[in-house]
Every structure is written in structure tokens, then in C-alpha cells.
Amino acid sequence: MSDAPLLVERLPDRVVATLDRPSKHNAIDQATIDCLHELCAELEAQPRTLILTGAGGTFAAGADIAQLCDRRAEDALRGINATAFVRVGELPMPVIAAIDGYALGGGAELAYAADIRIGSTTLRIGNPETGLGILAAAGATWRLPEIVGHARAAELLLTGRVVHADEAAAIGLVSSVHPAADLLAAAHAIADRIATNDPLATQYTKRALRAPRERHPAIDGELQAELFERPEKQRLMTAFLEKRAER
Known part of the structure; x- marks a missing residue:
């Protein structure tokens, strides 16, 4: 459907999934989570490399605050976003996040679930959740320390500071930085290299x-x-x- 929040392109050895809610800066809502679960079921049954990206110069500006505002304790205990991101991380084949522009809050946590992250020169990534009276509960508190080390993760999560592209590369949060126009091609080049292996x-x-x-x-x-x-x-x-x- 044209209004689907996740656009999926299927190729023989890979799938490209594009977050596509331009009017909401690709904020991750329940419909997006439902689409991610459907895609994971497909890739669990037929393993292929997954490239995650966002439309319109933004990866994902975060979870949908309008929905998040209405959630209560029982919703937190369900781990709505966390469960989907765990499933993404546990897919059989590699997951590549091609991060253009903002990846904040839940958008950053979805990127953290990838095996390989690359960014554009306009990358802005971080977890400002504490400024909204919540914590980053969809993987940041345990995935980010694994990626950048405990001390660096603590500084980023406790301050809510947003990291720009150069620093993200310097601390290993992304493995490479590319002009926005070349970002998806760079992700495909990584997928090409993976495809040469068994x-x-x-x-x-x-x-x-x-x-x-x-x-x-x-x-x-x-x-x-x-x-x-x-x-x-x-x-x-x-x-x-x-x-x-x-x-």
C-alpha cells in the first residue's frame, strides 16, 4: 500500500526496508512495529541480508510521541518497540542500517539493533529520552554499551547528547560515513560483499x-x-x- 509506513524492496539475496512516514519524520508508531514483525517473519523463513534506511533525509526521528504519551505501565511491560528490535537483531542474516539525518530515541535504538551501521554526513544520532521523563528502554541501555563501551554509553544516555557523524565514526557507533546521495549504494556494496560468502x-x-x-x-x-x-x-x-x- 502507498501509505504503508515501511516500504519493502525484495531482491534475491537482500531486502531493503525504508521507513516512510515523511510527515512524521519517520517516527516509529504501532503500524511500523507491526510491519517490522511481518518483515522479520518473512526473513526468518527465508534468510536474506536486510538493509534498513529511512526516506526523506531522515532515518527515524524517534518513537511516535503522540502514541507514547498515551502509554501506561502495562504498555512498558509489554516492551512494544523492544520486542520488535530484538527480533530485528536476531534475524539469521546480517542487518545493515544506512542512517541518514536524524536517528533519535527509538530510531537510534532500531539502528543499534543492526549488525553494521553506516551514516551520512548529516547523521545526528542519540537518545534524548530522559528529557521526556522516560528512559531509552528499547535496547539502548544494553546495546549501546556493547557498541561504544560502558563509559561512553553512560555519558550519552545520561546526558541525552546527540552525536554528529564524525564523532559517531570516531567512537565506533557507525563504521563509515558517506555523502547522503551515496549512502544506500554504500549499504548495497556491503551487502554485495556479504553475498560473496557462504x-x-x-x-x-x-x-x-x-x-x-x-x-x-x-x-x-x-x-x-x-x-x-x-x-x-x-x-x-x-x-x-x-x-x-x-x-
């Missing part, structure tokens, strides 16, 4: 990366044991050896 090895690498510290090194061995028994491992390694012998 899909199951990529999925297992992501699973190991997402595993808690106490599961290592056992989980690495378990996943590697499965990969070692696959004909695809033998084929790829044989091809590598043959190519090296030709040099």
Missing part, C-alpha cells in the same frame, strides 16, 4: 557473535563442527587451493 557460514558467524560470553568457546566449536561436515566447505576450500596452485 550464506550458512555467515549465519553461523552472526549466531556466534550474538551469543553471550559464557557460551564461548563451546558454541564456536559446535557451529564449526556442523560447517566442517558440509560438502560446501570441501568445495570452497578445494577451489581455494586450486586457485592458489595456479598462481
Whole structure:
């Protein structure tokens, strides 16, 4: 539908999902969350790389304050946005966030759920929730420390300070910065590189990366044991050896 809050482009090895509520600066409302759940169900059944981006020079200006204002304790305990963002983060294949312009509050937390984040030169990202009398409860308090370290995350979350593109790159919040016109192409270039690798090895690498510290090194061995028994491992390694012998 033309008025859908999430526009989805499906390609054989990837999906591009664009937050598209231009009149609300792509604020994340319940309809957007519902669309994210539908998309996650699709990508759980048919794993592909996901590129998340926003329309109109904005990633997402935050959660929809008009809806948030009416929510009460039972809504907080349901974890409406948090549950969807966890599902995004746990998708089998990599998630790339291409962040243009503002990514604030819930918009920032959706970006934090991605495996790889890149930004435009106009990037402005942060969590000003405490200024609205709430906390960043959709992943920022545990994902952001994993990304930038505890001390930096504490400073950003407790002050509500918004980070610009250069600082975001310097602290590792995004891995690269691009002109806005080149941002989506840069995201596709990353997806292209991922597509050259074995899909199951990529999925297992992501699973190991997402595993808690106490599961290592056992989980690495378990996943590697499965990969070692696959004909695809033998084929790829044989091809590598043959190519090296030709040099």
C-alpha cells in the first residue's frame, strides 16, 4: 500500500526496508512495529541480508510521541518497540542500517539493533529520552554499551547528547560515513560483499557473535563442527587451493 509506513524492496539475496512516514519524520508508531514483525517473519523463513534506511533525509526521528504519551505501565511491560528490535537483531542474516539525518530515541535504538551501521554526513544520532521523563528502554541501555563501551554509553544516555557523524565514526557507533546521495549504494556494496560468502557460514558467524560470553568457546566449536561436515566447505576450500596452485 502507498501509505504503508515501511516500504519493502525484495531482491534475491537482500531486502531493503525504508521507513516512510515523511510527515512524521519517520517516527516509529504501532503500524511500523507491526510491519517490522511481518518483515522479520518473512526473513526468518527465508534468510536474506536486510538493509534498513529511512526516506526523506531522515532515518527515524524517534518513537511516535503522540502514541507514547498515551502509554501506561502495562504498555512498558509489554516492551512494544523492544520486542520488535530484538527480533530485528536476531534475524539469521546480517542487518545493515544506512542512517541518514536524524536517528533519535527509538530510531537510534532500531539502528543499534543492526549488525553494521553506516551514516551520512548529516547523521545526528542519540537518545534524548530522559528529557521526556522516560528512559531509552528499547535496547539502548544494553546495546549501546556493547557498541561504544560502558563509559561512553553512560555519558550519552545520561546526558541525552546527540552525536554528529564524525564523532559517531570516531567512537565506533557507525563504521563509515558517506555523502547522503551515496549512502544506500554504500549499504548495497556491503551487502554485495556479504553475498560473496557462504550464506550458512555467515549465519553461523552472526549466531556466534550474538551469543553471550559464557557460551564461548563451546558454541564456536559446535557451529564449526556442523560447517566442517558440509560438502560446501570441501568445495570452497578445494577451489581455494586450486586457485592458489595456479598462481
